[in-house]
Amino acid sequence: MTTITSVSVTDIRFPTSLSMDGSDAMNKDGDYSAAYVHIVTDDPDLAGFGFTFTIGRGNDLCVEAARQRALPLIGREVAEVIGDLGATYRDLQSDSQLRWLGPDKGVIHLALAAVMNAVWDLAARAAGVPLWQLLAEMSPEQLVDAADLRYLSDALTREEAIAILAELAPTRQQRIAELQGTGYPCYTTSAGWLGYSDEKLRRLCQEAVDAGYRHVKLKVGANLDEDIRRLSIAREVIGPDAALMIDANQVWDVPQAIEWVNALAPFAPLWIEEPTSPDDVLGHAAIRRAVAPIGVASGEHGMNRVLFKQMFQAGALDFCQLDSARLGSVNEILAVYLMAKKFGVPVCPHAGGVGLCELVQHLSVFDYVAVSGSLEGRVTEYVDHLHEHFVEPCIVEAGAYRLPMAPGYSAEMHPASIERFRFPDGDYWAGAASESSSWRKSSIASR
Numbered sequence: 001m002t003t004i005t006s007v008s009v010t011d012i013r014f015p016t017s018l019s020m021d022g023s024d025a026m027n028k029d030g031d032y033s034a035a036y037v038h039i040v041t042d043d044p045d046l047a048g049f050g051f052t053f054t055i056g057r058g059n060d061l062c063v064e065a066a067r068q069r070a071l072p073l074i075g076r077e078v079a080e081v082i083g084d085l086g087a088t089y090r091d092l093q094s095d096s097q098l099r100w101l102g103p104d105k106g107v108i109h110l111a112l113a114a115v116m117n118a119v120w121d122l123a124a125r126a127a128g129v130p131l132w133q134l135l136a137e138m139s140p141e142q143l144v145d146a147a148d149l150r151y152l153s154d155a156l157t158r159e160e161a162i163a164i165l166a167e168l169a170p171t172r173q174q175r176i177a178e179l180q181g182t183g184y185p186c187y188t189t190s191a192g193w194l195g196y197s198d199e200k201l202r203r204l205c206q207e208a209v210d211a212g213y214r215h216v217k218l219k220v221g222a223n224l225d226e227d228i229r230r231l232s233i234a235r236e237v238i239g240p241d242a243a244l245m246i247d248a249n250q251v252w253d254v255p256q257a258i259e260w261v262n263a264l265a266p267f268a269p270l271w272i273e274e275p276t277s278p279d280d281v282l283g284h285a286a287i288r289r290a291v292a293p294i295g296v297a298s299g300e301h302g303m304n305r306v307l308f309k310q311m312f313q314a315g316a317l318d319f320c321q322l323d324s325a326r327l328g329s330v331n332e333i334l335a336v337y338l339m340a341k342k343f344g345v346p347v348c349p350h351a352g353g354v355g356l357c358e359l360v361q362h363l364s365v366f367d368y369v370a371v372s373g374s375l376e377g378r379v380t381e382y383v384d385h386l387h388e389h390f391v392e393p394c395i396v397e398a399g400a401y402r403l404p405m406a407p408g409y410s411a412e413m414h415p416a417s418i419e420r421f422r423f424p425d426g427d428y429w430a431g432a433a434s435e436s437s438s439w440r441k442s443s444i445a446s447r
Contacts, residue, residue, distance in 0.1 A: 002078040006040045007070035009114070011063045012413070013056060013423040014354060014386060015432070030055030032354040032386060033423070035062035035111070036413060037070065037118040041078055048122025049412040052114035052325040053353040058107075059423070065111035068098060073115070082123035086146040089116055089331040093148075105303040109328060116329030117359070121409035131409040132365040135330070136172055140165035143370070147334035148305060155309045161338045168373045175369045176403075183400030184364045185375060186382040187215030187245065189352050191234070194219040198233060205237040212398035214242050215379050217273070221248035224263060231267040240268075243379075247273035250301070254283040258290040271295035271319055278302060284316035297321050300350030304328070305335045312343040319377070321350045324359040333363060337371045346376070352383035357394045358410035361401040389417035 013033040033056055039048035052062055069092055073081060081088050093099070093112055102108040124131040135143065140162045149158060188211075191204035201218075208216050216238050220227040227246075234244060246269045252260060257275035272294055276283045278301035288296040295318030302308050302322060311317050320340045327333050340347045347367055349360040364380045372378070380401065387393035391412040395402040404410050420427045 002041050002043045002046060004039055004073050004076050004078060004081065005042050007067070007073055007115075007118075008038045008040065009063045009066045009070065010036045010038070010418060011060050011423045012036050012051075012354075012418060012421050012426075013059060013429070014389075014421055015428070016385070017056075032056075033059040034354050034413075035059055035066050035114050036418070037066055037114045039070075039073065039118045039122050041122075043078075046078065046122070046126060048118040048120075048125065048408075050114050050117030050119070050121055050329075050409065051355055051411060052110040052117070053323075053356055054110070055353075061107050062110050062114065065098075065107050066114045069095075069108075069111045069115045073119070078122065078126065081119060082126055084145075085120065085123060086148075086331060088119060089146070089148065089328065092116065093328060104306070104328070109303065110326060112328045113325050116331060117325065117409060117411060120330050121411050125408045128407050130362060130404045130406060131330075132362040132369070132404070135362075135366045136176065136369045140169060143334060146331055147338065148328060148332045149335055151306050152309055152335060152339065155313060156335070156339050156342055160342065164338055164341050165370060168370055171373070172369050175373065176365075179365060179368065179403055183397065183402045184361065184368065184380060185215075185378070185400050186213075186380045186396060187217055187243070187399075188213050188382055188384070189217045189219075189247075190382075190384045191216055192218030192230075192247075194222060198230070201230060202233050202237055205234050209238055209242070212400075214399055215245065215270070216242065217245040217247055217381070219249065220246045220264065221251040221260070224260060227260075227264060231264060231269075235267050243270045244268065245270050245273065245297070248275050250274045250276060250278055252276050254280070254286055257283075257287050261287070261291045261294060265291070265294060269294055271297040273297040273321065274300065279307065281307070281310045281314050281316055284311065285314045288316060288318065295319055297348065299323065301326065302336075305332050305339070308336045309339060312339055312345060317345055320345050320347045321381075322347060322363075323350045324356055324363060325353070330363075337363075337367055341371050346374075346378045347372070348378055349380050351381040354386045355390065355411060355413075357382055357387065357401075358390055358392070358404075361394050361404055362409060364401070365403060389413050389421075 013031050016032045017029040033054045034051040036051045124134045144161045188208050261272045297319035299321035300323045322336050351357040351360045392406040392410045
């Protein structure tokens with residue numbers, strides 16, 4: 001029997017702050033990073049890969065937490081681990097001493113996501129299929145057994161969850177065939193980072209239009225006059241019929257959010273994303289009432305399924321933006337998708353961070369095939385950077401994700417990328433430290 005012999009976790013950081021990629025009103029200088037998990041087995045042809053996403057400092061905390069989370073996997077048979085993915089999740093998640101540091105939130109929960117993402121990747125690789133297909137081939141009962149439905153029964157019962165999945169089960173193959181032809185629609189944030197010049201914004205918006213995108217998102221929230229100027233440029237380039245979304249990345253209080261969004265209403269944004277604290281359920285609901293018909297979107301910092309339950313119950317969201325590396329992997333994501341279906345809220349997953357596009361393509365395909373059965377109001381984020389570091393990068397054509405077909409969760413990085421960007425001793429970071437030290441010595445000597 002194949003056995004898990006070890007689990008390694010690596011701190012990988014990319015210097016995106018140098019080009020202002022990822023810059024927004026709250027996060028001005030992020031270095032996109034991953035706590036990267038590699039599950040090693042005694043079968044050289046079988047492994048599992050996963051990660052969680054951060055933006056630099058503190059990634060080492062996630063790495064150590066993931067090492068702690070993964071310890072119970074070592075020495076176990078692969079068939080046991082992947083044979084009941086719900087039980088494996090509950091086993092890792094239930095460590096009471098680690099849970100005390102959360103529970104179900106923060107670094108500890110990010111670590112659970114990283115490890116369980118690697119477990120799900122291992123399961124799909126063992127089955128020889130992409131993750132979306134692994135999920136699409138599971139019965140409603142199997143999917144609900146894997147989902148984390150704890151604390152949700154006042155919003156979604158097990159019986160309701162099974163009924164939601166059973167309704168679409170007979171027609172799953174029809175929607176798979178459709179997506180094989182059309183792909184899954186996506187929007188681009190690549191044009192809209194806050195640190196970009198007006199010239200770069202204009203050029204990237206035009207490139208997005210030329211590439212077939214009908215949805216473009218811009219970062220806002222640092223300066224209202226600058227937002228008005230930048231949205232004017234974007235709307236001029238993409239035209240009146242394309243969808244324009246705006247994202248404040250949590251920077252406003254509730255009254256300020258309402259005032260600011262209404263000032264930007266002439267540009268007809270489809271949604272305002274993360275207008276205030278990601279934990280403020282009632283604040284999101286108040287903003288939603290005050291800025292309609294502009295929609296409210298949030299969820300990339302949604303710490304767990306319970307917060308999403310409250311968002312749905314309070315009528316706080318027009319668009320749900322779950323994150324594949326913040327929630328507790330597929331097990332918790334399944335629960336959010338099922339609640340979103342019951343409450344009639346389209347899920348438009350957050351992506352863009354290193355590797356997130358690779359993961360969410362699987363989730364969005366599964367949602368359409370097995371849960372929502374609809375593309376109405378649904379579009380998944382895409383950002384065109386860092387994909388070259390992945391063995392099976394996502395493919396986007398004409399504003400749509402093509403179906404990933406390689407076995408697994410598309411999470412494996414190239415060994416050369418790991419060696420170069422491993423922190424702090426990878427080739428890039430060791431070289432950067434050496435250059436910085438030389439500069440400091442030269443500066444001191446010249447005084």
